[in-house]
Amino acid sequence: MLARTIEEAGIPTVIVTMMPALAEKFRLARIVGVEFPFGHAFGLPNDRAMQLEVARLAVRALSEAKEPGYRLDADIEWPIDTVTAYKDWQPAEASPIVKYNLERRARLEAAEGR
Amino acid sequence: MPVDSFKFLPRSFRAGFESVGFQAEAPVWSPLATPIGQATVALLTSAGLYLKASQPPFDVEREKREPLWGDSTYRIIPRDVQQDDIAAEHLHLNTRDFLIDFNVALPIAAFSRLEAEGAIGRLADEHYAFMGFQARGAKEWRTRYGPEVVQRLKDAEVEAVVLAPA
Numbered sequence: 001m002l003a004r005t006i007e008e009a010g011i012p013t014v015i016v017t018m019m020p021a022l023a024e025k026f027r028l029a030r031i032v033g034v035e036f037p038f039g040h041a042f043g044l045p046n047d048r049a050m051q052l053e054v055a056r057l058a059v060r061a062l063s064e065a066k067e068p069g070y071r072l073d074a075d076i077e078w079p080i081d082t083v084t085a086y087k088d089w090q091p092a093e094a095s096p097i098v099k100y101n102l103e104r105r106a107r108l109e110a111a112e113g114r
Numbered sequence: 115m116p117v118d119s120f121k122f123l124p125r126s127f128r129a130g131f132e133s134v135g136f137q138a139e140a141p142v143w144s145p146l147a148t149p150i151g152q153a154t155v156a157l158l159t160s161a162g163l164y165l166k167a168s169q170p171p172f173d174v175e176r177e178k179r180e181p182l183w184g185d186s187t188y189r190i191i192p193r194d195v196q197q198d199d200i201a202a203e204h205l206h207l208n209t210r211d212f213l214i215d216f217n218v219a220l221p222i223a224a225f226s227r228l229e230a231e232g233a234i235g236r237l238a239d240e241h242y243a244f245m246g247f248q249a250r251g252a253k254e255w256r257t258r259y260g261p262e263v264v265q266r267l268k269d270a271e272v273e274a275v276v277l278a279p280a
Contacts, residue, residue: 001252002158002244003277005260007142011267015277021119021131027141033117039161039207041278045215048223055224058276059233063150068141073117086122088208095205095247096181 003028014061016041016054020071030061033073037089043076050076146274148235153273156238158263160246161212161219161280162204164189172203172245184247186254188263191241193222206247207280219278238272246280 003013007029017023018041020033034041034054043050054074061072078085094102120128146153162172172185191200200216202209217223220241229237242263248255267275 001248001255002160002260002263003275004138004142005256006158006264006267006275006277007144009261009264009268010144011264011272011275012144012146013275013277015279017279018117018122019119019279020117025137027138029141029143033119035117035121037122039204039209039211039280040218041159041280042218042221042224045211045218048217048227051217051221051224052227055221055228055276056233059150059228062146062153062274062276068143073115075115082121089122091205091208093205096178097206097247100181 001026012062014058014065016058020073024069024071027068029068029070030065031071032057032061033071034076035074036076036078037085039089044079148273150234150274151232152235154236154238154271155225155234155274155276156267156270156272157220157222157225157241158244158275158277159219159242159280160244160278161207161216162202162209162245163191163200163212163216163220163243164203165191165195165199166201167199171201174203174205174245177205177247183249185245186248186252186259187244188259189243190266191220191222191243193226193237193239193241195222204245204247204280219280221276221278225276235273238267238270240266240270242266 003015007013014030016032023031042054169189202212225237228234
């Protein structure tokens with residue numbers, strides 16, 4: 001969303017994202033995909049080599065993209081097993097919108113007599 | 115191998131995402147006017163980072179009361195920020211790693227290195243932190259805070275922006 005606003009205003013952007021499929025739906029100019037848990041677009045904490053590797057891909061996207069829809073996927077495997085990483089990125093407590101949706105569903109189900 | 119956008123999401127999410135027909139009508143595009151090796155680059159994250167000594171936190175208390183609302187303001191993070199200066203508020207993520215090393219979301223260290231190598235022209239003095247959860251449509255981002263940041267970027271003669279959604 002912000003990427004579109006900035007790009008439309010004349011400043012080129014590259015988005016480094018765990019959800020390149022979503023960035024494609026927004027039809028962003030330059031997309032770098034990373035298969036990393038949320039909150040970690042540039043990699044592991046204190047892993048300067050991994051962070052630099054991703055940053056280099058962002059620079060490469062800026063330098064070589066010639067038209068919108070450019071996508072470059074990082075070939076970097078997250079070094080922590082998926083089950084642990086999946087749990088680890090999430091907040092300790094469910095977010096307000098998640099709680100709201102769960103409560104709303106429970107109310108609807110109660111109203112339907114389920 | 116193409117990146118799997120759903121690897122770290124609940125299984126039901128993929129089907130929901132794929133069933134939504136949304137697609138932006140037109141792509142956006144601005145060509146790079148300056149070769150990247152000479153361009154000034156700024157960074158933008160939506161990890162909810164802020165400077166704990168001088169900036170207010172993102173308003174997660176209101177979000178707790180109004181779950182469909184998200185704080186749409188932003189914080190300016192200077193390039194010389196130190197890890198101890200950083201705090202984070204984001205109810206949709208575990209913020210622990212931002213407090214260990216904010217560079218996972220705002221990679222100032224990596225881009226400083228790229229500046230020293232000459233791979234980019236210059237790393238800007240100011241970078242931007244938003245909090246990613248927004249009310250549907252993100253109107254305030256589109257009409258108020260996005261344009262405000264654009265003006266700041268132009269005033270700082272920034273020629274490319276690297277965005278890292280959290």
